[in-house]
Amino acid sequence: MARTVYYTATSLDGFLADEGHSLEWLFRSDIDPDGAFAHEPFLAGVGALLMGSSTYRWVLGHLEATGEPWTYEEPTWVLTSKAASGATLRRPDGADVRFVDGDVVAVHAEAAQAAGDRDLWVVGGGGVAAEVAAADLLDEVMVSIAPVTLGAGAPLLPSRRRLELIETTRNRDFVCARYAVRGPEPEAAPAALPDL
Numbered sequence: 001m002a003r004t005v006y007y008t009a010t011s012l013d014g015f016l017a018d019e020g021h022s023l024e025w026l027f028r029s030d031i032d033p034d035g036a037f038a039h040e041p042f043l044a045g046v047g048a049l050l051m052g053s054s055t056y057r058w059v060l061g062h063l064e065a066t067g068e069p070w071t072y073e074e075p076t077w078v079l080t081s082k083a084a085s086g087a088t089l090r091r092p093d094g095a096d097v098r099f100v101d102g103d104v105v106a107v108h109a110e111a112a113q114a115a116g117d118r119d120l121w122v123v124g125g126g127g128v129a130a131e132v133a134a135a136d137l138l139d140e141v142m143v144s145i146a147p148v149t150l151g152a153g154a155p156l157l158p159s160r161r162r163l164e165l166i167e168t169t170r171n172r173d174f175v176c177a178r179y180a181v182r183g184p185e186p187e188a189a190p191a192a193l194p195d196l
């Protein structure tokens, strides 16, 4: 059974990208590409990918800017409301990219089945990961925390969830942490701040 893993890099203050969708802050940090939580070793255990349309557009823009090809051989589901009208976004030659709309439970079931014994990678963004978590379908969160704060941007996981820390390590500039997702974190009554 595939685990569903939200694997991403984040700023220390919990943003995936800055307000202009830039990841320059991330690429300025040093990482060992063969070390803990690095992309290639993680990808070796991945059987399918799930992402939102902004993340997909960022990936395509990055590949077009750098001249790199689409490297994912695994099937990739991209959530976009445009799929409801039968529209598709641009798809790189040879890429198995499926544009889907709406019900994340059904999309997850299809993607997890395709992943087989390997993991389903929730690439992001945070809203998509939160949708999967809200449906109680997110098993793990793996984050590499860059030594930078951004103040604003695309949030890591905009959802109240209780996690259990199951692994910590370091990869050069990054603190790496793996969590099991345990369930909703109960809403708390607002703290009464006295007028002083």
Ligand SMILES: NC(=O)c1ccc[n+]([C@@H]2O[C@H](COP(=O)([O-])OP(=O)(O)OC[C@H]3O[C@@H](n4cnc5c(N)ncnc54)[C@H](OP(=O)(O)O)[C@@H]3O)[C@@H](O)[C@H]2O)c1
Pocket (backbone or CB within 6 Å): 008, 009, 010, 015, 016, 017, 021, 022, 023, 026, 051, 052, 053, 054, 055, 056, 058, 059, 079, 080, 081, 082, 100, 101, 102, 103, 104, 123, 124, 125, 126, 127, 128, 131, 154, 155
């Ligand atoms: N630091 C990292 O490693 C990392 C990882 C991932 C992403 N990122 C970056 O973080 C940013 C993420 O941005 P984000 O969180 O705003 O966006 P996102 O999750 O990538 O995409 C959000 C979009 O996905 C579509 N969508 C989401 N759920 C849907 C559903 N259930 N049905 C249909 N469509 C759905 C909607 O777009 P439509 O308008 O198409 O309907 C929505 O506006 C991007 O800049 C990305 O590059 C960074």
